[in-house]
Amino acid sequence: MPRSHRLARLALGLAVAAAFLAAPAPAAEIDKYLPDDTLFVLSVNVKNLIKSPLLRGDEQAFKAAIGEASKVLDDFGVDPEKDLDHIYLAAGANMQPAGFLMLLEGSFNTAKIQAQLATMVREKKGNLQPVEDGPAGAYQLRLPQQGRGNPGMPRQLMFTVLDRNFIAFAADSNALADVIAKKKGEKKTEVKRELSTELARMNPKETASVVIIPPQEMLANGPAAGLTKITGGVTVAQGIKTDLLLSTKDGQTARDLSQTINDGLNQVKQMIPIFAGNQPGVGPKQIALIVEVVESFKATPVASGVAIRSDINKDLIEKARKEGGGQDKDKDK
Numbered sequence: 001m002p003r004s005h006r007l008a009r010l011a012l013g014l015a016v017a018a019a020f021l022a023a024p025a026p027a028a029e030i031d032k033y034l035p036d037d038t039l040f041v042l043s044v045n046v047k048n049l050i051k052s053p054l055l056r057g058d059e060q061a062f063k064a065a066i067g068e069a070s071k072v073l074d075d076f077g078v079d080p081e082k083d084l085d086h087i088y089l090a091a092g093a094n095m096q097p098a099g100f101l102m103l104l105e106g107s108f109n110t111a112k113i114q115a116q117l118a119t120m121v122r123e124k125k126g127n128l129q130p131v132e133d134g135p136a137g138a139y140q141l142r143l144p145q146q147g148r149g150n151p152g153m154p155r156q157l158m159f160t161v162l163d164r165n166f167i168a169f170a171a172d173s174n175a176l177a178d179v180i181a182k183k184k185g186e187k188k189t190e191v192k193r194e195l196s197t198e199l200a201r202m203n204p205k206e207t208a209s210v211v212i213i214p215p216q217e218m219l220a221n222g223p224a225a226g227l228t229k230i231t232g233g234v235t236v237a238q239g240i241k242t243d244l245l246l247s248t249k250d251g252q253t254a255r256d257l258s259q260t261i262n263d264g265l266n267q268v269k270q271m272i273p274i275f276a277g278n279q280p281g282v283g284p285k286q287i288a289l290i291v292e293v294v295e296s297f298k299a300t301p302v303a304s305g306v307a308i309r310s311d312i313n314k315d316l317i318e319k320a321r322k323e324g325g326g327q328d329k330d331k332d333k
Contacts, residue, residue, distance in 0.1 A: 037092040042088070047084070077108075078108065083108065099175060103169075158170050160180060203232075212230040224260075243308075244308040257305075268294055272294065298310070
């Protein structure tokens, strides 16, 4: 892949990640599967993202990427452009990888998926095997360990097809058993009412939306003390727009938090030349572009908290692509 494409994708990924990376199904559809202590939900609207002019700006690269995904999913009867609707990531109060739950929402041929999984187990492909002492139809996939490994990272990923609309993934057998019990009606979900309310309010035009309701004891005596929740998201169209609201208990908290965030952004901007300058393929022009992206983010006190907004327009993204390509040519000379 040309370096210009890699840099463009890196810029896109950094911009989305910086904003915290949409419309979900109705709250009742999601709530019934979430962990009871859920405090974080990220919703990604796959169809919205795939249809965005930004992603499809380079149609050849887009088709190549979709083609690779289709090769992997074809045996399962899944067309990524037609069958995938949303990806949801939820986390409980401990915010540990083992407590995460991921849901794929779409239209799935459950019979074909189950048949392909059974074939893979029988032929010992992909390190796939049924969950030991687990419910029927639950599988686990061993994850490759890198370097010395991280004690907090899971060693396997477990999953099951809940129905024709949802596939659940978890790193912990108890988390998977919990969502299966909720599917069967053996257990009722008891998430906070405020979380359900905010899920229902997610903007259907956003490509990615987030709801975070942090425990107050987690924030006590810190710069975010008084923060009650984070909502909003990212919209990918011709460019990338971020619109987040950090709700606070009062106006003074909002002003203090806004100042803290802007100070942090300024510090990041000052550190970019030091860290980015040591990366291969990153020169003064690329550093200037990264700084421009960071400068596009601004925290502003509002009546209900702190608004964090950014508008990375098409021109800036196109400039990043051209600068990346230009450096490749200079290097080749």
